[in-house]
Amino acid sequence: MARTLVFRLVALLASAPLAAEAGVVSITLPSDQGALKAGTGMEVTQRACQMCHSVDYITMQPRGGEAQWRGVVNKMIKVFGAPIGDEDARVIVEYLSREYGAGR
Amino acid sequence: MSGRLSRRDFLAGAGTAGVALLLSPPRASAGAADPVLAGRPLVRYPEKTELILLTSRPPQLETPMKYFDRAITPNEAFFVRYHVFPIPTRVDLDEWRLRVGGHVDRPLELSMADLQTKFSPASITAVCQCAGNSRGRFSPRVLGGQWGDGAMGNAEWVGARLREVLQAAGLRPGAVDVTFNGLDAPAFPTVPDFVKSLAVGQVMDWPEVLIAYQMNGRPLPMLNGFPARLVVPGWYSTYWVKNLSEITVTDQPFEKFWMKPAYRIPDTPCGCVEPGTAPARTVPISRMRTRSVIASPESGSRVPVGASSTLAGVAFDGGYGIQTVEISDDGGQTWRATTLGPDLGRYSFREWSARWAPARRGPQTVMVRALNGIGESQGMTPLWNPSGYLRNVVERVDLEVG
Numbered sequence: 453m454a455r456t457l458v459f460r461l462v463a464l465l466a467s468a469p470l471a472a473e474a475g476v477v478s479i480t481l482p483s484d485q486g487a488l489k490a491g492t493g494m495e496v497t498q499r500a501c502q503m504c505h506s507v508d509y510i511t512m513q514p515r516g517g518e519a520q521w522r523g524v525v526n527k528m529i530k531v532f533g534a535p536i537g538d539e540d541a542r543v544i545v546e547y548l549s550r551e552y553g554a555g556r
Numbered sequence: 557m558s559g560r561l562s563r564r565d566f567l568a569g570a571g572t573a574g575v576a577l578l579l580s581p582p583r584a585s586a587g588a589a590d591p592v593l594a595g596r597p598l599v600r601y602p603e604k605t606e607l608i609l610l611t612s613r614p615p616q617l618e619t620p621m622k623y624f625d626r627a628i629t630p631n632e633a634f635f636v637r638y639h640v641f642p643i644p645t646r647v648d649l650d651e652w653r654l655r656v657g658g659h660v661d662r663p664l665e666l667s668m669a670d671l672q673t674k675f676s677p678a679s680i681t682a683v684c685q686c687a688g689n690s691r692g693r694f695s696p697r698v699l700g701g702q703w704g705d706g707a708m709g710n711a712e713w714v715g716a717r718l719r720e721v722l723q724a725a726g727l728r729p730g731a732v733d734v735t736f737n738g739l740d741a742p743a744f745p746t747v748p749d750f751v752k753s754l755a756v757g758q759v760m761d762w763p764e765v766l767i768a769y770q771m772n773g774r775p776l777p778m779l780n781g782f783p784a785r786l787v788v789p790g791w792y793s794t795y796w797v798k799n800l801s802e803i804t805v806t807d808q809p810f811e812k813f814w815m816k817p818a819y820r821i822p823d824t825p826c827g828c829v830e831p832g833t834a835p836a837r838t839v840p841i842s843r844m845r846t847r848s849v850i851a852s853p854e855s856g857s858r859v860p861v862g863a864s865s866t867l868a869g870v871a872f873d874g875g876y877g878i879q880t881v882e883i884s885d886d887g888g889q890t891w892r893a894t895t896l897g898p899d900l901g902r903y904s905f906r907e908w909s910a911r912w913a914p915a916r917r918g919p920q921t922v923m924v925r926a927l928n929g930i931g932e933s934q935g936m937t938p939l940w941n942p943s944g945y946l947r948n949v950v951e952r953v954d955l956e957v958g
Binding site (some may be wrong): 482486506512520531 | 612
């Protein structure tokens, strides 16, 4: 399932030391199973925050207050160019500080 | 908000990566006893055994501690760390070329056959460790990939020497940096492509830097950089660019996002600052700090009282070689030497093992520390920096005796 049949041949050839290789290698990534907690603002956050990466980037972070999450959202907008308007940013920060806030 | 890519658009752009195929549903969680790993699923990615999921797009997968009882990390257990999405999922070796250009006399377009036959193959056993390995254990905590201790691995790499490839291209006078780019390229236009650089002077004096096309005697897994990746022995893996496709020599210092402001450490002798404070000046991260881990028995397990158990793990450093590995079962007051495994070179994991016969029942802690070839060791108190890099504090396992 990992690689095509062609690749198995390549792998065999390659075990002869440094044989020149030829062929196609291809893999299929498993689906993204990550999810955000339900709550007001979840849909906006989901839409805005998985344009560039999966939401497990968010859920793995230490729990933190509004300052932490405002910092994150600002960085995504200013440093990485996330197209998030002021109103959406406010809703997202509120959602994240509530659902992934200190003490949760 | 025009220009916003929907998730579907962007996944469609990634070709096969968008096909939903759950190879094995996340079942077990990685390590209930460990607060950093608690709740994290074990997953199976292509060419990989069950690894601990950190993120899925782009993929970041962590190697379970049990694999660090031996010097060589199996390819299928080797950790994965990408920065941008999409990542390459298909490579046709007939079409793949490594382009070497920029400030050179003879730009090259090397096929895999060229790389393997025009340059004599060199081999090195070297540790590849993420700069942020163990970031999840920082206190105060810091944002970023919340790794446990498994963002590392050791392999025998075979490839062409970077220096010889650059000599073939012919550096022009005034060459400053060499940049490395791979086939991963962000779909979102404002996200900086992952490109790293090394100084020309340094790489021309450093024959061990390889363009590796073999890992433990096999082609590299796609997720570890097929068909070729840079190997920078002794340095954190942020420089070990995967799925390598472009090497460019510059006549100006290269300071794009992933060199500056990313991947920098405080410009202080320890690379650290007072916990919770910001550094005045930073420099790019480079050489790895000395580290050691106890892989077996795993923290939280039970060992017999009055009988001898085997403790085992690995130690490594930034390229001076491991001299000694010691353990302590009295909180670091006294230390005793362990037995070292075969020496696979100064950039490699060094296996260590020791017999341990605890005399009393109850919870006990065993600690490990290593000393390298220039007298660098590990401290009892963690050093801190705001990006969560360079962790090398003395590690411990908590065991239940009896």
